[in-house]
Amino acid sequence: MAEHRIGILGSGNIFGRYVTGLSRYPSLKIARVGDIDTARAKEAATEFDIPAWGDDEDLYADDSIDIVVNLTPPVHHAATITTALRAGKHVYVEKPLATRVDDARAVLEVAAETGKILGSAPDTFLGSASQTARKALDDGLIGEPIGASFFIGHSKAEKWHPDPRFLFQAGGGPVLDMGPYSLAILVNLLGPVASVTASSRIGAAVRTVTSPNRAVDTIDVDVPTHAAAIFTFASGAIASAQLSFDVWDSDLPHIEVYGTKGTLSLANPNHFDGDVRVKRHTDDEWIVLPPATELFGAVGTREQTRRGLGVHDLATAIEGGPHRANATFAFHVLESLTAVQTSSDNSTPVHLTTTCDRPAPLWSSATA
Structure with a gap:
């Protein structure tokens, strides 16, 4: 698999689980953390040795990022997915896809319009x-x-x-x-x-x-x-x-x-x-x-709670594999x-x- 550079949007409670899970895949490089709370983004980047950090707009504007992993609260999913897709990113979002069916349908329309791949948890x-x-x-x-x-x-x-x-x-x-x-x-x-x-x-x-x-x-x-x-x-x-x-x-x-x-x-x-x-x-x-x-x-260890299979699944789809x-x-x-x-x-x-x-x-x- 070719290398894919990942920007994680949102550095809350589940952030570390994605970082540790994605570390299984050498081709998936976490390159930036974006959060409206830039102090928290900096703290997360420092803790996990991620090279770049900033707010959400910095992440969207980073042309080196091709996959956004969206860990924002559910009420923000539809808006942040749409913005990331329109910024030219493929997106993997935590569940649910949106909080309302109409919002989710609109998000799928934007994905089709932009030609970008959209994946969503749960991936268990x-x-x-x-x-x-x-x-x-x-x-x-x-x-x-x-x-x-x-x-x-x-x-x-x-x-x-x-x-x-x-x-x-x-x-x-x-x-x-x-x-x-x-x-x-x-x-x-x-x-x-x-x-x-x-x-x-x-x-x-x-x-x-x-x-x-x-x-x-x-x-x-x-x-x-x-x-x-x-x-x-x-x-x-x-x-x-x-x-x-x-x-x-x-x-x-x-x-x-x-x-x-x-x-x-x-x-x-x-x-x-x-x-x-x-x-x-x-x-x-x-x-x-x-x-x-x-x-x-x-089984029975903290590894049970880590995440990342769905992001790898999306990266495989970018390469032409099944999604x-x-x-x-x-x-x-x-x-x-x-x-x-x-x-x-x-x-x-x-x-x-x-x-x-x-x-x-x-x-x-x-x-x-």
Whole structure:
């Protein structure tokens, strides 16, 4: 792969995870940090030995940068993606693609107009766990997929994040903050969603922040923090989901897929790797499947939280390869998740207007 020079826009809490993850790829060079808080940009550049830093305008104007990794808060995604695309950059953005479907659609139009490639998190479906599950399904290990379930509990961000306000504002909440991880994996496994039926509510209206280095003491909650949803896939599979920032503790599984011949169980969808277990109707015990692709990070270590596979995926697409974590896929996941609130507000099912292809499996190229 040719060298690609990366500018990271936003130097907040997840910044270091991208720096450490991208260090796996010698052809991806982080050359600049951009942040409206230039002091924070300088601090990040100094800590990670990145040669240039400045504000967002400096990043857009840097002609040596060809990929912008956008780590700004969700409410700024649409505007910052558009500006970066028009500045001649390819863009990889943290999830969600935008906070509203109309904004996301406009962003895709700008990408098409400029001819630049737009990719979006979540990219954990590119990890060994989701790819192993995909291979199991494609190989018919559990027969025809009939249903699935996923459960999202509290991330307890109030205890560790210095300023978790964005998690309880537009673009946040359990549906748009954590939901993309699980649903992207299920779309990779089962294909696109056809309709959504859901109900949601706000739990505690004010949250207390106890992080030792907190920037705020309390948060007023602006978005629903507990939702139950049914996702009906175009394939006919039906998934039930609980998405909550009010469930602090539980013993529920992360993701399960139920087929005519057995069940698949996946680990934390926020991680790239982890055990994928299968139990067919003829099995006495659960069986851990061997990883279908290389691990991105050692299971059970801090490597589990690093990021960067999606940026490498985008760079591969620039070189003419397949683009798996693409904007059309992310747009469909976004519409599916925003339909949760629409369905709840109107007490009716929402039939989706978007669709997407199942991404090409990584294991096929790895084993070809």
